[in-house]
Amino acid sequence: MKKGIEGNQLPICLYVDDLIVTGSDVNEIEAFKTQMMNEFEMSDLRNLTYFLGMEFTEAAEGLVMH
Amino acid sequence: MMNRNPSSSHAETNVKLVMNEEEEHVDPTLFKQIVGSLRYLCNSRPNIAYAVGIISRFMSEPRVSHLLAAKRVMRYIKGTLQFGILFPKCLNGKSMELIAYSDADWCGNKQDRKSTSGYLFKFLNASISWCAKKQPVVALSTCESEYIAGCMAACQAVWLENILKEMEIEVSRPIALFIDNKSAISLSRNPVLHGRSKQIEAKFHFLREQVNKGALQIVHCSTELQLAYIFTKPLKVDKFIELRSLIGMKEVET
Numbered sequence A: 001m002k003k004g005i006e007g008n009q010l011p012i013c014l015y016v017d018d019l020i021v022t023g024s025d026v027n028e029i030e031a032f033k034t035q036m037m038n039e040f041e042m043s044d045l046r047n048l049t050y051f052l053g054m055e056f057t058e059a060a061e062g063l064v065m066h
Numbered sequence B: 001m002m003n004r005n006p007s008s009s010h011a012e013t014n015v016k017l018v019m020n021e022e023e024e025h026v027d028p029t030l031f032k033q034i035v036g037s038l039r040y041l042c043n044s045r046p047n048i049a050y051a052v053g054i055i056s057r058f059m060s061e062p063r064v065s066h067l068l069a070a071k072r073v074m075r076y077i078k079g080t081l082q083f084g085i086l087f088p089k090c091l092n093g094k095s096m097e098l099i100a101y102s103d104a105d106w107c108g109n110k111q112d113r114k115s116t117s118g119y120l121f122k123f124l125n126a127s128i129s130w131c132a133k134k135q136p137v138v139a140l141s142t143c144e145s146e147y148i149a150g151c152m153a154a155c156q157a158v159w160l161e162n163i164l165k166e167m168e169i170e171v172s173r174p175i176a177l178f179i180d181n182k183s184a185i186s187l188s189r190n191p192v193l194h195g196r197s198k199q200i201e202a203k204f205h206f207l208r209e210q211v212n213k214g215a216l217q218i219v220h221c222s223t224e225l226q227l228a229y230i231f232t233k234p235l236k237v238d239k240f241i242e243l244r245s246l247i248g249m250k251e252v253e254t
Helices: A026-039 B028-041 B046-058 B064-079 B142-166 B182-189 B202-213 B227-231 B237-246
Strands: A002-005 A008-015 A018-021 A054-058 A062-065 B083-088 B098-104 B116-123 B126-134 B175-179 B216-220 B249-251
Touching (some): A008 A026, B028 B046, B028 B064, B046 B064, B046 B116, B046 B227, B083 B126, B098 B142, B098 B227, B116 B142, B116 B227, B126 B227, B142 B182, B142 B202, B142 B216, B175 B182, B202 B216, B237 B249
Parallel strands (some): B098 B175
Antiparallel strands (some): A002 A008, A008 A018, A054 A062, B098 B116
16 A cells, blocks of 8 residues: 655555555655556546545645535 | 424533333344445544444444434434534644544443543644544543543554655644543543552553653643544534534534
8 A cells, every 4th residue: 555765654555546646745746646657547527526436625724525 | 204303402501312122123134224324424524423432332223212312313414414624724834733632431332331432633724533432441530531542542543643644744743642531531641540540451541651752742631622522422503513514523514
């Protein structure tokens, strides 16, 4: 599910053909996304809004799952 | 169902659902489908866990009053569609704090006199795990039912700690477990009150083992701050709304 590079963590959640990528370093997330998009045909849906039937909304205090 | 009036609370405070032989039967298939869907919803809505737990006890022989209760839960969901669990932003360097609350009612089920236990886990102030469940054995005292609830929470705590370790997250130990019953707390530290606790099944002493090992630290909290209260008792609307926001449920605008 994840890998650690230089103390940074990059957890990746994979379900069939859906991926959530998160991590402590923005550059590493971007690098991972570029790498994946070169390797496979996939689109970047930007910030998390929908995953496995759950909706996510960003609020001022944090992320709300509903 | 979609045009029904939304309801403000999920369960009636003063009504005890019981198995009533005289009441009319309802279609068991429909009832099971409703309960099944509601149980699925419990995965992301801790606020209905208690109500759904109660109605799912009548799956085998549903009657009119049970179906009405199920419909009430659906009306409540309709009124709270925009509610979700908040995962708060947190600052870097904050300690990886996992805290737990466990609570139990006593003899909540009037037919077999079994109690209901409930627990809630918060990680970095976000609710991540919860449960409302009828206990497998009859508890002889509130202390015993709280002790059994604490044991269930201890099992979950051990599992959660392991799964977080797998993700290379070191949880700060000991994990705090909040219980609002003082005798259950003393019982979890030492074999006290032997006369009234000797009947407790051996497996529930897992809680004491975890406490003595230092994995868990039991902390007393007042009933007002007991967040797991929402999983064990039907509440008045204002208390319910207060606890709902305390467990991190938030309304979003879309």
